Amino acid sequence: xxxxxxxxxxxxxxxxxxxxxxxxxxxxxxxxxxxxxxxxxxxxxxxxxxxxxxxxxxxxxxxxxxxxxxxxxxxxxxxxxxxxxxxxxxxxxxxxxxxxxxxxxxxxxxxx
Amino acid sequence: xxxxxxxxxxxxxxxxxxxxxxxxxxxxxxxxxxxxxxxxxxxxxxxxxxxxxxxxxxxxxxxxxxxxxxxxxxxxxxxxxxxxxxxxxxxxxxxxxxxxxxxxxxxxxxxxxxx
Numbered sequence: 001x002x003x004x005x006x007x008x009x010x011x012x013x014x015x016x017x018x019x020x021x022x023x024x025x026x027x028x029x030x031x032x033x034x035x036x037x038x039x040x041x042x043x044x045x046x047x048x049x050x051x052x053x054x055x056x057x058x059x060x061x062x063x064x065x066x067x068x069x070x071x072x073x074x075x076x077x078x079x080x081x082x083x084x085x086x087x088x089x090x091x092x093x094x095x096x097x098x099x100x101x102x103x104x105x106x107x108x109x110x111x112x
Numbered sequence: 113x114x115x116x117x118x119x120x121x122x123x124x125x126x127x128x129x130x131x132x133x134x135x136x137x138x139x140x141x142x143x144x145x146x147x148x149x150x151x152x153x154x155x156x157x158x159x160x161x162x163x164x165x166x167x168x169x170x171x172x173x174x175x176x177x178x179x180x181x182x183x184x185x186x187x188x189x190x191x192x193x194x195x196x197x198x199x200x201x202x203x204x205x206x207x208x209x210x211x212x213x214x215x216x217x218x219x220x221x222x223x224x225x226x227x
């Protein structure tokens with residue numbers, strides 16, 4: 001079992017729709033969860049972090065965490081073509097130290 | 113300069129060459145990282161330095177040698193690489209002192225091609 005799993009996509013949504021990106025993780029004791037956006041040919045950029053169960057909203061982005069189900073998601077409201085990118089889920093396992101485990105990413109394509 | 117700066121952006125090297133990647137962070141962060149990103153694969157952690165001390169070495173071949181002379185600079189020395197080492201090498205920094213809860217700021221990466 002992969003430590004952090006994401007559907008590779010591509011996920012295609014029309015402009016203005018809600019894009020839903022999902023991620024599951026294997027370490028039940030994980031405490032910190034992150035979403036990064038990576039445009040083609042660029043480096044990842046941190047867009048959301050979440051530490052507690054529930055929802056966290058930042059502009060058009062909402063991160064959702066369910067530790068019991070070991071599931072974290074990212075919702076993008078009013079999707080724009082500029083949101084087209086690969087979204088990486090990252091998890092800090094509860095093993096101490098500095099390691100962050102990344103998923104392979106989900107490619108999102110927003111059609112104009 | 114702001115953020116995390118990596119040089120060079122692109123590097124082509126032969127298998128017998130020696131080269132170095134450089135990373136500099138201007139954020140006052142405490143930890144610095146080297147990650148490898150290959151196509152279709154998750155980012156792979158290579159090395160972590162916290163306050164100039166190496167705290168993670170993720171079973172990386174000895175042909176990769178990190179150096180952290182101070183908390184703002186990080187190098188990755190490369191020698192006798194293999195074609196399968198071709199990838200995007202990313203430097204990152206974070207505020208963590210004890211492997212805490214902060215996300216990373218990434219540099220722009222070095223696209224390495226080994227021929």
